[in-house]
Every structure is written in structure tokens, then in C-alpha cells.
Amino acid sequence: MDINTYMQDIGRRARAASRLMAAAxxxxxxxxxxxxxAEIRRQSAALVAANGKDLAAARSAGLDAAMLDxxxxxxxxxxxxxxxxxxxxxxxxxxxxxxxxxxxxxxxQVGRMRVPLGVIGIIxxxxxxxxxxxxxxxxxxxxxxxxxxxxxxxxSNRAIAACVHAGLKTAGLPEDAIxxxxxxxxxxxxxxxxxxxxxxxxxPRGGKGLIARVSAEAKVPVxxxxxxxxxxxxxxxxxxxxxxxxxxxxxxxxxxxCNTAETLLVARAVAATALPAIAAMFAAKGVxxxxxxxxxxxxxxxxxxxxxxxxxxxxxxREEFLAPIIAVKVVxxxxxxxxxxxxxxxxxxxxxxxxxxxxxxxxxxxxxxxSVMVNASTRxxxxxxxxxxxxxxISTDKFHARGPVGLEGLTSQKWIVFGDGEVxx
Amino acid sequence: MDINTYMQDIGRRARAASRLMAAAxxxxxxxxxxxxxAEIRRQSAALVAANGKDLAAARSAGLDAAMLDxxxxxxxxxxxxxxxxxxxxxxxxxxxxxxxxxxxxxxxQVGRMRVPLGVIGIIxxxxxxxxxxxxxxxxxxxxxxxxxxxxxxxxSNRAIAACVHAGLKTAGLPEDAIxxxxxxxxxxxxxxxxxxxxxxxxxPRGGKGLIARVSAEAKVPVxxxxxxxxxxxxxxxxxxxxxxxxxxxxxxxxxxxCNTAETLLVARAVAATALPAIAAMFAAKGVxxxxxxxxxxxxxxxxxxxxxxxxxxxxxxREEFLAPIIAVKVVxxxxxxxxxxxxxxxxxxxxxxxxxxxxxxxxxxxxxxxSVMVNASTRxxxxxxxxxxxxxxISTDKFHARGPVGLEGLTSQKWIVFGDGEVxx
Numbered sequence: 001m002d003i004n005t006y007m008q009d010i011g012r013r014a015r016a017a018s019r020l021m022a023a024a025x026x027x028x029x030x031x032x033x034x035x036x037x038a039e040i041r042r043q044s045a046a047l048v049a050a051n052g053k054d055l056a057a058a059r060s061a062g063l064d065a066a067m068l069d070x071x072x073x074x075x076x077x078x079x080x081x082x083x084x085x086x087x088x089x090x091x092x093x094x095x096x097x098x099x100x101x102x103x104x105x106x107x108x109q110v111g112r113m114r115v116p117l118g119v120i121g122i123i124x125x126x127x128x129x130x131x132x133x134x135x136x137x138x139x140x141x142x143x144x145x146x147x148x149x150x151x152x153x154x155x156s157n158r159a160i161a162a163c164v165h166a167g168l169k170t171a172g173l174p175e176d177a178i179x180x181x182x183x184x185x186x187x188x189x190x191x192x193x194x195x196x197x198x199x200x201x202x203x204p205r206g207g208k209g210l211i212a213r214v215s216a217e218a219k220v221p222v223x224x225x226x227x228x229x230x231x232x233x234x235x236x237x238x239x240x241x242x243x244x245x246x247x248x249x250x251x252x253x254x255x256x257x258c259n260t261a262e263t264l265l266v267a268r269a270v271a272a273t274a275l276p277a278i279a280a281m282f283a284a285k286g287v288x289x290x291x292x293x294x295x296x297x298x299x300x301x302x303x304x305x306x307x308x309x310x311x312x313x314x315x316x317x318r319e320e321f322l323a324p325i326i327a328v329k330v331v332x333x334x335x336x337x338x339x340x341x342x343x344x345x346x347x348x349x350x351x352x353x354x355x356x357x358x359x360x361x362x363x364x365x366x367x368x369x370x371s372v373m374v375n376a377s378t379r380x381x382x383x384x385x386x387x388x389x390x391x392x393x394i395s396t397d398k399f400h401a402r403g404p405v406g407l408e409g410l411t412s413q414k415w416i417v418f419g420d421g422e423v424x425x
Numbered sequence: 426m427d428i429n430t431y432m433q434d435i436g437r438r439a440r441a442a443s444r445l446m447a448a449a450x451x452x453x454x455x456x457x458x459x460x461x462x463a464e465i466r467r468q469s470a471a472l473v474a475a476n477g478k479d480l481a482a483a484r485s486a487g488l489d490a491a492m493l494d495x496x497x498x499x500x501x502x503x504x505x506x507x508x509x510x511x512x513x514x515x516x517x518x519x520x521x522x523x524x525x526x527x528x529x530x531x532x533x534q535v536g537r538m539r540v541p542l543g544v545i546g547i548i549x550x551x552x553x554x555x556x557x558x559x560x561x562x563x564x565x566x567x568x569x570x571x572x573x574x575x576x577x578x579x580x581s582n583r584a585i586a587a588c589v590h591a592g593l594k595t596a597g598l599p600e601d602a603i604x605x606x607x608x609x610x611x612x613x614x615x616x617x618x619x620x621x622x623x624x625x626x627x628x629p630r631g632g633k634g635l636i637a638r639v640s641a642e643a644k645v646p647v648x649x650x651x652x653x654x655x656x657x658x659x660x661x662x663x664x665x666x667x668x669x670x671x672x673x674x675x676x677x678x679x680x681x682x683c684n685t686a687e688t689l690l691v692a693r694a695v696a697a698t699a700l701p702a703i704a705a706m707f708a709a710k711g712v713x714x715x716x717x718x719x720x721x722x723x724x725x726x727x728x729x730x731x732x733x734x735x736x737x738x739x740x741x742x743r744e745e746f747l748a749p750i751i752a753v754k755v756v757x758x759x760x761x762x763x764x765x766x767x768x769x770x771x772x773x774x775x776x777x778x779x780x781x782x783x784x785x786x787x788x789x790x791x792x793x794x795x796s797v798m799v800n801a802s803t804r805x806x807x808x809x810x811x812x813x814x815x816x817x818x819i820s821t822d823k824f825h826a827r828g829p830v831g832l833e834g835l836t837s838q839k840w841i842v843f844g845d846g847e848v849x850x
Contacts, residue, residue, distance in 0.1 A: 019767060023791050096790060102812060108801050110811045113789065117823055200823060221646065221824040242846035249848035342444060351842075364538065364841050365521060366448050376533050376844025385849070386535045386840065387527060398542055398625060398837040399646040400825040412823040415811065416789050417776075419801025421667035423674035424810070 003183065007191035010146055010179050011198025014119045017176035018144035022116050026093040028171050029140055033089035036167030037082040040132065043163055044078045050159035051128060058126070058152045073128045073156055081132045081160075084390075088136040091389040094407045095142040098416065106425075109418040114411050116142035118200035121192045122392075123214060125206040126150030131160045134203075135178045137392050139168075141410035144177045146199065148192055150206075151184035158182060193218040203392055203405075223401055223409065225394045227320040227346035228258030230378040233337040233363070235354035236269035242353055242375055243274050244281050249377040250351065252285050256322050258394060259349050259371075259381040263317060263327040265337045271295065271330045276302040283307040287324040290316045294330040317344040334359045338366050345369055347396045349381040349403075370396055370403035428608065432616035435571055435604050436623025439544045442601035443569035447541045451518040453596050454565055458514035461592030462507040465557065468588055469503045475584035476553060483551070483577045498553045498581055506557045506585075509815075513561040516814040519832045520567040523841065531850070534843040539836050541567035543625035546617045547817075548639060550631040551575030556585045559628075560603045562817050564593075566835035569602045571624065573617055575631075576609035583607060618643040628817055628830075648826055648834065650819045652745040652771035653683030655803040658762040658788070660779035661694035667778055667800055668699050669706050674802040675776065677710050681747050683819060684774050684796075684806040688742060688752040690762045696720065696755045701727040708732040712749040715741045719755040742769040759784045763791050770794055772821045774806040774828075795821055795828035 001009075021029075040047065051073040058071055073081075094114050101111030120143045122134045131149055138145035149157045161180035168175050181188050193202050196219050203223045204214040215222050232250050234243055250261035266274055275298050282289055283306040290312040291299060299309055316327040317340070331337050334352070341350050351373040352363040360374045371381040381404065383391025388406030395401045401409035426434075446454075465472065476498040483496055498506075519539050526536030545568050547559045556572055563570035574582045586605035593600050606613050618627050621644050628648045629639040636649050657675050659668055675686035691699055700723050707714055708731040715737040716724060724734055741752040742765070756762045759777070766775050776798040777788040785799045796806040806829065808816025813831030820826045826834035 019791075019793075022793065023787075104810065104812055106805065106810060108798075108805055108810075110805075113797075115790075115793070115823075118793075239846065245846065245848050253849055351844075362448075365540075366444075368444075368447065368540070368543075369839065371840040371842065372538075373533075373842035374844055375846050376842050377848045379849040380531065380533055380535075380842060380844075380847070381840070385529065385531060385533075387529055398540075402837055403840040412827055414794065415796040415806070415828040417796065417798035417801050417805060419776075419799055419805075421664065421670065421800050422805070423670050423802045424678055424804040 003185050003187045004191050006183065007181070007188055008195065008198070010181065011119070011195045013176040014144040014146050014179060015198045017174040018116070018118045020174050021139070021142050021144055021177050022095070024142060024173055028173055029093065029142070030089040032139060032167050032171035032173050033085045033136055035170040036132070036136070036164050037085040039163040039166045040078060040082045040085070040160070043159065044075055047073060047078050047156065047159050048075060050155040053155040054153050061152070063152065067126065067152070071126045071128070071153055077129060081129050084133055085136045088140050088390055091140060091407060093140065094411050101418070107420065107422045111416050112413040113416045115414050117410055117412055119144045119146065119198060120410060121146045121148070121199045121202045123148045123189055123192065123202065123204045123206070123210065124150065125210070126152035128153050128156035128160060130205060131157050131180065132164070134392060135164050137390055137407060138410060139177060141407045143410055146179050146181065146192060148181040148188055154184055189214070190217065193220065196220045205393055221400065223393060223395050223397070223405055225258065225396050227396070228260065228348040229263065229318060229320045229344065229346040230259055230261045230348050231263045231265060231341050231345060231350040232261045232378065233265040233334070233341070233350070233352045234267060234270060234274050235334060235352055235356060235359055236267040237356040237359070238270060238274070238353040239355050244277050246351065246353055246375070246377050247278050248281050249379055251287060251326050252324070253377070253379050255324055257379070259378050260322070261326065261378050262319060262321050263329065263344070265329050265331050265340060266295070267333050268330050272298055275299055275328070276304060279304045279307045282326070285324065287326060290325060290327045292329045295328045320346065334362060338363065342368050348394065349373065349378045351376060351378050370394070428610050428612045429616050431608065432606070432613055433620065433623070435606065436544070436620045438601040439569040439571050439604060440623045442599040443541065443543045445599050446564070446567050446569055446602050447520070449567060449598055453598055454518065454567070455514040457564060457592050457596035457598050458510045458561055460595035461557070461561070461589050462510040464588040464591045465503060465507045465510070465585070468584065469500055472498060472503050472581065472584050473500060475580040478580040479578050486577070488577065492551065492577070496551045496553070496578055502554060506554050509558055510561045513565050513815055516565060516832060518565065519836050526843070532845065532847045536841050537838040538841045540839050542835055542837055544569045544571065544623060545835060546571045546573070546624045546627045548573045548614055548617065548627065548629045548631070548635065549575065550635070551577035553578050553581035553585060555630060556582050556605065557589070558815070559817060560589050562815060562832060563835060564602060566832045568835055571604050571606065571617060573606040573613055579609055614639070615642065618645065621645045630818055646825065648818060648820050648822070648830055650683065650821050652821070653685065653773040654688065654743060654745045654769065654771040655684060655686045655773050656688045656690060656766050656770060656775040657686045657803065658690040658759070658766070658775070658777045659692060659695060659699050660759060660777055660781060660784055661692040662781040662784070663695060663699070663778040664780050669702050671776065671778055671800070671802050672703050673706050674804055676712060676751050677749070678802070678804050680749055682804070684803050685747070686751065686803050687744060687746050688754065688769070690754050690756050690765060691720070692758050693755050697723055700724055700753070701729060704729045704732045707751070710749065712751060715750060715752045717754040720753045723755070745771065759787060763788065767793050773819065774798070774803045776801060776803050795819070
């Protein structure tokens, strides 16, 4: 069977399964999640062994340490996977939720019902835990899923897929509801993203190259997240006690996450006092500051011992460093801060530190990013922190889902009408 | 200036104007709508004269009567346009609405704020009234718009654009917020749908050919509506008093609208009584019935005088007739009805006629269309009837907006966080 025929067959099965999943009861879906978790625990040794084959092949292929780390599935990872499935079972079922029912002058009552999107295609790198995690979210939201993980994880993914199918069967749900693409042929991705008749939305999870390629070539909607170039703006009315803790947490709690701050903007009126305090904290943590001229002048004057100060270039304002580096700029005030952010940001997450009510509200309203915060660390932009229970990704688009995407983002709303024989006049 | 440079320039201006529109007050937007309406009334004679030039050119080019009818703008049409603008001014402003604010265990309060999408591109046929209507909806939702109407209406659209710009200026809003593409070069459409840096979403309004082309070639999301192949299903527990009025209204109130019923499904248990009553009504109205074998046998046996009965072919189940023709099929019951609809429907609007609670709820839940109704005519699927105040179109997609799209569909929601110095642990 050639790869296109193979993918079309997967698509047809997924579409058929999605009809059954849309009508599946909450109990059946939760039973499936519990049964998959139980099977994963039971197969722990087999999963670790399958992963061992992937790791051996990856080592001989010369994969780097970070990739090997993401590929590794040990007993602790298996347990975390099972616990994650059980946690998703506890979330409220979004499907069937009826809202906004209003009676109209014609007599009909019009409302909305939340329904699954249908078939979700997930394309991700060699991270076996994503297989279970993405399957669980799609299943709970009443969708069918087609999972295409990195080819380096093929043995692990096959073993996880067997557990998922066993669990679906136990719960009386169609095994085709979750299909793992069982080929390392890269053409599978091209086929998956160009079958609008079978796939309703694609979620790419991985590096920028993958996401850019999928976005450019997909013939179906994509829930995507490109860069996370997040900003913290220190307003002239910032509470001095909040400045350093928020900047420290936003930049240094973790360097490699997409909600980490990459640019610091400081109002001119407080730059001379705020910047040295921030620089002392960064110096202690070894964070390099790429400063505009004004910030550089202030900080060189302050002569902070270990501060790593570098002159910023234009490209630094757009950069997602994912490293102990931060771009720093002095701005006239909130207007310049908003303009800078709306020009250079990747529209992920931005925060203002201020006690001024009007500027806080203006920042919330005028900054065009998926998450906008007052007096909080950008690191809070996360499905768990927002109370979604879990997330399939963070969208920097405006269309459909924006920001952390949980179960709700994997659903849609249709209109429903309760009538009593009404006809239109 | 070549067409691509021209369109890029329009895009750049629209993006800049969209920033100002997003921050515009409700009062300024309503003032602009009122000022545009006033200017349109003041320029009534000039608008009719400009339209006269378009009509003369269209007549010499040999446009058909239906196209000339849609192109025509008389004094009554000008007044309707102005009244429509004033009506949109009375709708609540969706921008800035804050919902779902909840306190999280970390201490932050997380909620959502409704925000404009940004820049909307509207591509439509030679219907001058759409220019004012689409401009008003985009403006009220805080967006900038780029309008590309059919080239046959270029003089009318120029004249309307002048009124729109005068109104925006009066209200202190940027004239670039609403730009009318002032060229008849068809390459303008290709450019408009492939500038994701300047255009956030495209709304094509017009024939299937236009929509299919835009969908296939667009590099930005499209809010689109293809066919309206709507179904009415008569269940075995239908109230006999509701059957004929709903079928009559759904099929015959208007033949050419997308929410008109095109297929009738009848449960076997009631087919022998329901079908003759329906056929008598259709016979009186000259509606042709394209019947499956079973329906044909029942109706030929019933020998209704003027009934136009034809044997249905497979293609009739997919057809949007937009004419006094309806496909008719006898089904075993609600399961077969749902399966038929989910196979053949264009996912626009479907209705069940039943007094049975469980089957009504199953139909609502399992039919995968943008509007699903119980005991009401499909003709109610409409932005005004649903209480949206106005609609920019009806989406048969699941992503972002589904069904009638009003002001809310021209907006998005961002996450907002109210903090008090919280950092992530």
C-alpha cells in the first residue's frame, strides 16, 4: 500500500470513529481513560523495553543529548503518563454543554451546544509521553485523533498505541478513535495535513521548522504556536516591591519555556532606580542583558559587579532567546511600551507592573497578545495555571483558540433551536 | 504602481488603522456609523448617479437580469443602507467584554477579554449594499476592513467609500479603517488572500466558484459558507398538526435562500399518512418531488392530482436545488435520518419534527450541522432571527465561527490576568 492510500484509509476510519465518539457518553470516555491508564501501568516493563529499542537506534544515529532526553521513557515516565490520563478523566466533559438559550420574538428558543471538532491530527516530535497525553485530550473532547510522532519514537509509540486500543476496547469505544501513524515515511505528514475530507484541524507540536512547514502546506485549519517573545513592562507607578520578584520569575524560573520573558521594558521615570536592582539580581544569576543605549548608560554608571551588559541590536527585540539572555529597553511610558510590544512581540504573553489603574486597563485592552497580565509573572500563561486542567498547546493565533488550548479548544459550538411548530413569517 | 505593491500598501494602512480601531471608544464607533448614514442620505442622488454608470456599463456588457437586479441601487436602496448602518450602531459593542474571571490557587485572577480580530478582507460580488453593510459590521467590532467588491460595481463602491470616509473623519477615526480596493484588476483578490502579515481573516460572499477559489488559495483563515443542503426529518412521533406547516415554510417560503430545505426524510411508520398530505401541499405550489422508490410507491398509490413526482437519483441527495424541487426519502427512523444527514448534508441547517423527547435530544446532539432544530422551520437559521442583530455570513465550518456570524464572529478572546505581584512556584 502506498503512503497516500495508507493515510486515506486512516482518515476514513478516523472520520467514521469520530461519529461514534461524538455520541459517546461521558462515562464511556472516562472508563476508556481509566482503562488505558491501567493498561499502561500493567505494560510498564514492555513500554520501557520498546523505548529501549528506540533509544538504542537513536544513539547509533547520533541524536543529541536533549533529543535523547525527550525520547526517554522510564518507569517514572510511564507512571506520570498513567496519572495524566486519570487526571484528564476527572475534568468536566465539555461536549453537550448548552448555553445562551434565549427566547426570540418568533417564539423559538435559540442556544448553543458544545460539540467535538471531529478529527484532530497531531504532529509532534520524538516524545512518547505526548502520544498518551494528546490521545487523552482528544478522546475526552469527543474527537477522533490521528497521531504522528517523530519516527525516532516509533517502537515506543506502537507500544503505547496498543495500550490505548486495549483501553478503548474495554470501554466499548471504537479503536479507530485513536490511530498512531505506523510508518516512518515523512510523506505521511504531507498527506495528513492535506485531507480536509477526513481531518478537521491539525495541531503541530514541536520546533519552529515543523510548525512553519505545517502552516504553509496545510489545507485544514492549524492550531499553532510559533515564538514566545514575551515582555515585562515596568511602569513609572510600579510597586518597587513587585518589580524584581516578577522580572526574576518571568525570566529565570525556567529559561527554555515559551512563556519566559525575553524583553524587559522600563519607564524612563523609574529606570535609574529599577534597572540597577534588576541588574543586580540578573548578575547573581548570570543573565546577560542586551541593553539599548539609555539602559546601558544607566547600568554602566551603576557599576554592578558581575553584570553582563551588551549593546542590543535591532534583532534582539524580536529574539526568543530561550537562554539566560534578556533584551532591555528604556521607554517613555505605557504608549511606547504598547507600541513596542505590538511591533515586536510574537503575541504570546506580556505583563505590566503598575499600581496605576488607567494604565493597567489600557495595557490589558490595547496589547494585542494572547495573554496580557497586570502584576503577575508571564510564567503563569499555562493551561494548568489558568485552570484548564491540561493543554494541547498554546495558540498565538487569534482565530478559534487563543492562548492555552484545553478541552474547550478541541470543541466547537453549534446553534440549537427548540421550537413548537414555529414557521418564519 | 503594480497591483501587488498597491495591495501591500492597502494592507499596511489597514494594519495601522486596526490598532487605532481596537482602542476606539464605543461612542466614536457609533458616531462614525451615524455620520456615515447621514452622509449616505445626503449623497443619495450622487450614489444613484454613480450606480447608473455601473448599470449602463453592465447592460452594454450583457449582464443577466439577476446580476443587474443585485447591482441596482435606487433611492429606496440608499435609504435601506443608511437605516442598516444606524441599526448596527444600536447593537451592543462586543469589544472589551470581560468574562469568566476566576481566582486561581496561585492568587491570580484569570479571565477573558473580547477583542477585534484585526483586519478583515471581504470579497463579494457586484452588490453595492454589501459595501456599507460589511463596513459597518467590521467597524462596530473594532476591526479595519479591506473591501473588494465585484468590478461591475466600481463606481457605486467608490461613491459609497467616499461617504464612509467622510463619516470616519467626522468621528475622528482613521479613514484607512475601511478601504475599498479601487481597481478592477482581478489579481487584487489573489494578493488580498495571501498577505497574512496584514489580513487576519477573509470573508468571501458570493457564488460557490468564488468561495471555492478563495478557500483553496488563501493563506489566512476564511469564514466561508459553501452549500445549504438543509434537511427536514419527519419522525414517527411528529405532531401531525406541525408537519405540513414546517415542511411548507422550510421549502416554499423562499426557494433561493441557503436555509431552504432541499431534502425531506420521513419515518416509515408515518410515511403513508404524512407523505400524501405533504404532496398535496407541494402539488398546490408546483414543487417537484424527487422521491426514492418507497416514497414514489406511496405517492403514486395516493394519486394526488397535480403532484410532480420524479424518481430520485443519487446526486439528488447532495443537491442544493434553490428551486421548487425537493428530494424525498423514506427512512427507518431517527438513526437512518441522522446517518443520511451526516453523509449528504452540507452541515448548514437540519430540523426534526417530533414529540419524542429522547429522539429530539439525540437529533440535536448527533446531527453534525451548524444549526440543528426541533419543531421549527430551517428558515430560522439567520442572524436576525437568532438575535445577532446582523450577520456577515453563515459559516458551515466548525472552526472559529459556526452558523450565522454576527459581531461576535468578527472578534476573538484573549486571556487576561489580574495579579498582585504573584510569581510562579
